[in-house]
Amino acid sequence: MATYHPSGHMQLPRADAIRSRLIDTFSLIEHLQGLSQAVPRHTIREILDSSRQKKLMLGDQHQLVRFSIKPRHVERITHAQRLMSTLRVRCSERPPLSLWAGWVLERILSCHLFFFNFYFLLENFIIFLIFLNTVVLMVEIELLESANTQLEPLKLTLEVAAWFILLIFILEILLMWLSSFFLFWKNAWNVFDFVVTVLSLIPEIVVLAGVTSKPVWLQLLRICRVLRSLKLFARFHQVRVIILALVRALKSMTFLLMLLLIFFYIFAVAGVYFFENYTRSTRQDLEYHEFFSDLLNSIVTVFILFTLDHWYALLQDTWKVPEVSRTFSSIYVILWLLLGSIIFRNIIVAMMVTNFQNIRNELNEEMTHLEVQHKADIFKRQIIQRRQNLIPEAQRSSISKLDARLGVTFHETDAIQSHECAAVDKRAERKRRKDASQQGRPSDLTEASQQESKQSATRKGSKASKSRTKSLSKRRKSTSSFSSSSSSFSSCSSVSSSRYCDLIGKQKVSSIFKSMVVAFFVYCKSGFLVLHIFSFSPSRIVFHPCFLRQLDWETHVHQNLPGLMDMDQDERVVWPRDSLFRYFELLEKLQYNLEERKQLQEFAVRALMNFEDK
Amino acid sequence: MAAALGTRGATRRWFAALRGRSQSLAAMAFGFMSRVALQAEKMNHHPEWFNVYNKVSELIFVSIYSSEFCMKLYVDPISYWKDGYNLLDVVIIIIIFIPYSLRKIKGKHYPYLNIADGVQSLRILKLITYSRGIRTLITAMGQTAYTVASVLILFFVLMYIFAILGFCLFGLPEGGDMNNWGNLALAFFTLFSLATVDGWTDLQEQLDARNLILSRSFTIIFILLASFVFLSMFVGVMIIHTEDSIKKFERELMLERRMNLMEEKQVILKRQQEEVSKLMQTQKDLDHKSFTELVEKFKKTLRHTDPMVLDDFGTSLPFIDIYLSTLDNQDATIHKLQELYYEIVHVLSLMLEDLPQKKQSKSSEKVDEK
Numbered sequence: 001m002a003t004y005h006p007s008g009h010m011q012l013p014r015a016d017a018i019r020s021r022l023i024d025t026f027s028l029i030e031h032l033q034g035l036s037q038a039v040p041r042h043t044i045r046e047i048l049d050s051s052r053q054k055k056l057m058l059g060d061q062h063q064l065v066r067f068s069i070k071p072r073h074v075e076r077i078t079h080a081q082r083l084m085s086t087l088r089v090r091c092s093e094r095p096p097l098s099l100w101a102g103w104v105l106e107r108i109l110s111c112h113l114f115f116f117n118f119y120f121l122l123e124n125f126i127i128f129l130i131f132l133n134t135v136v137l138m139v140e141i142e143l144l145e146s147a148n149t150q151l152e153p154l155k156l157t158l159e160v161a162a163w164f165i166l167l168i169f170i171l172e173i174l175l176m177w178l179s180s181f182f183l184f185w186k187n188a189w190n191v192f193d194f195v196v197t198v199l200s201l202i203p204e205i206v207v208l209a210g211v212t213s214k215p216v217w218l219q220l221l222r223i224c225r226v227l228r229s230l231k232l233f234a235r236f237h238q239v240r241v242i243i244l245a246l247v248r249a250l251k252s253m254t255f256l257l258m259l260l261l262i263f264f265y266i267f268a269v270a271g272v273y274f275f276e277n278y279t280r281s282t283r284q285d286l287e288y289h290e291f292f293s294d295l296l297n298s299i300v301t302v303f304i305l306f307t308l309d310h311w312y313a314l315l316q317d318t319w320k321v322p323e324v325s326r327t328f329s330s331i332y333v334i335l336w337l338l339l340g341s342i343i344f345r346n347i348i349v350a351m352m353v354t355n356f357q358n359i360r361n362e363l364n365e366e367m368t369h370l371e372v373q374h375k376a377d378i379f380k381r382q383i384i385q386r387r388q389n390l391i392p393e394a395q396r397s398s399i400s401k402l403d404a405r406l407g408v409t410f411h412e413t414d415a416i417q418s419h420e421c422a423a424v425d426k427r428a429e430r431k432r433r434k435d436a437s438q439q440g441r442p443s444d445l446t447e448a449s450q451q452e453s454k455q456s457a458t459r460k461g462s463k464a465s466k467s468r469t470k471s472l473s474k475r476r477k478s479t480s481s482f483s484s485s486s487s488s489f490s491s492c493s494s495v496s497s498s499r500y501c502d503l504i505g506k507q508k509v510s511s512i513f514k515s516m517v518v519a520f521f522v523y524c525k526s527g528f529l530v531l532h533i534f535s536f537s538p539s540r541i542v543f544h545p546c547f548l549r550q551l552d553w554e555t556h557v558h559q560n561l562p563g564l565m566d567m568d569q570d571e572r573v574v575w576p577r578d579s580l581f582r583y584f585e586l587l588e589k590l591q592y593n594l595e596e597r598k599q600l601q602e603f604a605v606r607a608l609m610n611f612e613d614k
Numbered sequence: 615m616a617a618a619l620g621t622r623g624a625t626r627r628w629f630a631a632l633r634g635r636s637q638s639l640a641a642m643a644f645g646f647m648s649r650v651a652l653q654a655e656k657m658n659h660h661p662e663w664f665n666v667y668n669k670v671s672e673l674i675f676v677s678i679y680s681s682e683f684c685m686k687l688y689v690d691p692i693s694y695w696k697d698g699y700n701l702l703d704v705v706i707i708i709i710i711f712i713p714y715s716l717r718k719i720k721g722k723h724y725p726y727l728n729i730a731d732g733v734q735s736l737r738i739l740k741l742i743t744y745s746r747g748i749r750t751l752i753t754a755m756g757q758t759a760y761t762v763a764s765v766l767i768l769f770f771v772l773m774y775i776f777a778i779l780g781f782c783l784f785g786l787p788e789g790g791d792m793n794n795w796g797n798l799a800l801a802f803f804t805l806f807s808l809a810t811v812d813g814w815t816d817l818q819e820q821l822d823a824r825n826l827i828l829s830r831s832f833t834i835i836f837i838l839l840a841s842f843v844f845l846s847m848f849v850g851v852m853i854i855h856t857e858d859s860i861k862k863f864e865r866e867l868m869l870e871r872r873m874n875l876m877e878e879k880q881v882i883l884k885r886q887q888e889e890v891s892k893l894m895q896t897q898k899d900l901d902h903k904s905f906t907e908l909v910e911k912f913k914k915t916l917r918h919t920d921p922m923v924l925d926d927f928g929t930s931l932p933f934i935d936i937y938l939s940t941l942d943n944q945d946a947t948i949h950k951l952q953e954l955y956y957e958i959v960h961v962l963s964l965m966l967e968d969l970p971q972k973k974q975s976k977s978s979e980k981v982d983e984k
Contacts, residue, residue, distance in 0.1 A: 020883070021928060023890060028909060255747040262742070266735045273732030312807040328729055330803070337810065343762065346849045347755065350856035357857070383935045553943065557936060565927050573930055574923055578916040583929070585906075597948070604955065 015591040022584035079180055080106075101178040126172065127235050133165045134229045141222070162225065166204070169197050169228070189234040196231055200224035249355035256351060260344055264306075267336050268298040274332055277323035288317050305333065306340045372563045379560040386553070676710055679740075683707055699743045706740055709733055754863060758855040765848055772844070773809070776836050777801040784826050791820055808833060809840035 022028070047053055080102050083089055089096060140158050143151055173194060176184050184190050203221035233239050275292035291301040291314065305311050311333060318329050575583070683703060687694055694700050713730045742748050777798060785795030794804045794817055808814045814837065821829040927933055 016887075020886060020890075023886070025922070025924070026912070028890075028912065255745075255751045258745075259742075259748055259751060262738055265738060269735035270732035273728045273735075276728045308810050308812050310813060311810070312803065312813050315803075323725070325726065325729075328726075334806070337806075338766070341810075342845065342848065343852075346852045347856065349849055350853040353853050354857045354860055380932050383932055383939065387935055387939055553939070557940075561936070564932055575929065576918045577922050578913070578918050580922055580924075580929070581913060581916055601948070601951070608958070 012591050012595055015588045018584055018588045018591065022581070022588075025584070026581065079183060098179045101175045102180075105172070105175055105179060124235075126168075127232070129165050129168055130229060130232050130235070133162065133225075136161050136165070137222075137225055137229075166197075166200070166228075169231070170201075173197060189240070193231055193234055196227050200228050245356065245359050248359060249352055252355055253348065253351050256347065260340075263340065263344070264299065264302055267332075267340070268295060268302045271298045271302060271332065274328060275318060275324065278318050278321050281321045281323070283321065286317055286320060288314050302336070302340075305336055306345075308337065308341050311337060375560065376563040379564055382556075679703070679710070680707060699749075702739060702743070706737055709736055750863070754856070754859040757859050758852060761851050761855055762848075765844075765851060769809075769840070769844055772840065773802060773805050776832075777805055780805065780832065783828060783832065784821060789824060790826070791824055794820065805836065805840075808836055809845070811837060811841050 047056065080099060083096070083099060083102075089099075136158050140155070140162070143155060143158075176190065184194075201224075203224050207221060233243065271292050272295060278286070279289070279293045281289075288301075290297055291304075292298050301314075305314070315330060315333050318324050319326055686700065686703075712733065713727070716724060716727060716730050742752065778801075780795050781798065781801045783795075784790050785792065785797070785801060793800070795801050804817060807817065814833065818829070818833050821833070924930075
């Protein structure tokens with residue numbers, strides 16, 4: 001490579017960042033220190049291909065194979081899909097029972113209810129059953145006391161229906177266990193379901209076992225049947241969201257509740273001592289005599305005071321006993337009212353409000369995130385279109401450069417058009433696009449940077465023709481080499497550099513890149529200003545639309561670049577290794593060249609400014 | 615002097631170690647607290663070993679806490695008083711010693727002894743120091759204390775006005791309700807009962823039974839003002855302040871986290887740069903190579919058929935698109951500038967051609983003058 005290397009007399013942080021990125025990507029440090037990393041040379045497809053595999057095996061018997069897998073951004077993988085890809089399932093003759101259980105659950109028993117419409121109820125079997133259970137219970141309770149013998153068959157049918165529904169609930173739980181036992185317990189809603197069902201089962205079993213003597217169990221039985229309606233909570237999605245929001249709000253208030261409990265304790269114990277005389281008094285007309293007798297009663301009394309119920313009556317009752325000092329008792333009650341029921345209750349309300357607002361903001365953030373992604377997507381397509389349009393624009397302004405560019409742009413527009421047409425979000429097509437446009441990119445870059453360096457060195461346009469021919473020949477060579485090799489790749493392998501340094505370097509460099517792009521806009525703007533001051537030629541009018549669009553471009557990119565950078569990067573680019581190295585090198589040189597051009601420009605401006613009218 | 619400083623440092627370090635084992639101390643505090651709870655059960659005549667257990671545990675805990683206080687004071691006598699939680703410790707120790715001192719000073723049958731015993735329950739506040747969550751909560755709540763205090767003062771002023779009004783209207787000895795409005799304190803209590811709308815219908819009944827004028831409007835106006843307006847305003851003010859303090863707290867947390875992350879990144883980047891420069895130094899000492907020559911050999915091993923898959927922004931296609939577009943714009947600008955410069959130069963050269971003639975004539979004039 002040429003020796004155009006400033007060797008440190010111009011310190012550019014951007015160039016340094018690019019170099020450090022280069023070092024990171026190729027892990028040059030370890031290489032130069034003598035430890036060469038394993039370089040991914042083959043892809044999985046090559047290994048699976050039998051002919052290539054033979055060649056590989058013949059090469060070196062003791063090669064180590066290291067698979068580096070990049071996590072892919074895929075949709076949710078269901079448990080059934082995972083099960084289907086395990087070796088055990090694929091090699092067995094019959095599909096396992098858990099798959100069938102999962103299918104039954106999926107299709108028949110647990111669809112989501114979206115409209116509260118009777119016809120839809122039939123489709124959502126379990127929800128329908130829960131409602132039926134509730135109705136049966138209501139009717140049963142009404143008929144419980146009537147001794148009407150004509151209603152005996154009705155009672156019998158109700159009983160049978162209730163038992164039938166219970167059996168179906170138990171069956172559903174058994175199916176879920178069959179499908180995957182361990183996952184059942186991980187989901188909190190399933191555990192809730194299970195607990196409720198078991199609770200409602202116990203009294204029935206007890207009754208069946210014959211312990212009919214105690215009426216307590218019959219009452220429990222009826223209560224637990226009602227509990228089955230609670231299963232409804234797990235079914236509706238909206239109810240789940242509300243309950244989850246409540247649980248989160250409560251979680252963040254744990255310390256507040258702990259503090260409240262501490263205060264409860266303080267006032268309860270103090271109350272026992274303060275009203276000792278009141279408890280020991282032998283007067284007969286005290287209504288609230290037992291209220292401060294021991295710790296448990298005292299806690300209940302403190303809670304009663306917390307809810308502001310009959311506190312003045314209690315206070316006046318304590319005043320009846322002369323030994324109780326009025327000041328201390330009233331201080332106690334008033335202090336507790338102020339602290340507990342007025343201040344604390346309102347703090348709890350405030351915390352709840354804040355938490356619900358936070359939850360709503362988080363949900364909004366997700367929405368805005370999706371929106372930003374969408375905008376970034378649109379911006380990307382606009383860039384591609386702009387590239388297509390801008391190139392015929394540049395034709396009008398500078399002809400000498402354009403002949404060179406035209407040759408490249410033909411190739412590029414082909415690439416870009418294929419780039420454009422394949423804007424469907426399918427990965428394979430995207431890869432093809434990348435590979436095709438890959439051919440255009442580096443050659444353009446090499447040509448542009450070469451032009452830059454040439455241009456900054458000399459300020460005549462005559463050499464452009466020389467560079468044009470050179471670049472054309474180079475382009476032909478490079479494109480031929482690219483087309484041959486880059487078409488056969490798939491992005492299954494990945495770089496084996498340490499992810500950590502990658503991430504750090506990447507972020508810093510990407511921020512540097514962003515600042516690079518931004519800085520150039522400022523430069524463009526200054527160029528525009530200089531032109532405005534020294535505009536002699538009438539062709540200024542022709543230039544204006546160009547400049548206006550330039551401003552629009554600048555602000556446009558300004559607004560959209562952060563969104564683009566924060567986009568979920570699930571696109572990956574396949575670079576041939578030496579092209580990537582060359583890309584980094586050229587980018588670094590480009591920075592130096594641009595810096596020099598800027599300095600020359602400033603020099604010219606200063607020289608022009610020094611003109612005086614003499 | 616040096617020995618004193620040394621012991622101070624030693625105690626300081628010992629305290630730091632103790633703080634780390636906060637769970638054991640929390641267990642101790644819990645034991646302390648439960649002892650006070652059990653004390654409340656003293657009414658019911660527990661067996662003798664229970665009382666012995668109570669006394670022994672109280673002795674142990676009191677001795678531990680007072681020795682902790684003394685040592686902390688010894689370590690940092692001046693800045694000890696600046697920390698709020700240390701002040702809380704001091705207050706609790708004072709509270710612990712009140713019953714003993716009262717018993718000693720005033721004798722065993724002082725009627726307010728049970729008050730002193732009741733105040734012992736405040737010992738549990740020592741638990742707060744050991745829990746970081748409660749501490750942050752109290753800090754957050756403390757910022758709302760000013761607003762709360764001002765609202766309460768306003769409330770008190772309102773009650774004062776209405777108490778005096780009520781006393782004059784309803785508390786006069788003849789035909790008035792002496793039970794509830796007889797003196798200022800009673801009037802305050804009545805008004806507080808109205809404000810918390812608890813049992814106010816009974817109070818109103820008594821006023822109605824004596825046929826006092828304006829009693830109903832008085833009561834209703836006061837209930838509207840105090841209960842509906844003031845207490846709701848209280849809620850609103852607390853909501854706003856809680857939101858503010860929570861937001862500030864979260865922002866500080868995020869800032870702290872980001873600062874830490876940035877520092878870590880800087881450290882790693884610096885380390886990498888140092889390594890590279892070190893490498894280059896060693897190589898330079900050997901063969902006077904530059905960076906490009908260093909990697910020349912590495913470059914030769916790069917094959918075109920090796921794929922590298924990258925997904926960072928700097929090597930992605932959108933970035934290249936944007937960058938090249940901006941470079942194109944720049945080139946266009948520079949090209950136009952160049953053309954303009956050529957024009958300038960051309961015009962200037964034309965001017966220069968005209969100038970020498972004028973200059974010659976001018977200089978000749980000057981010579982003529984001279």
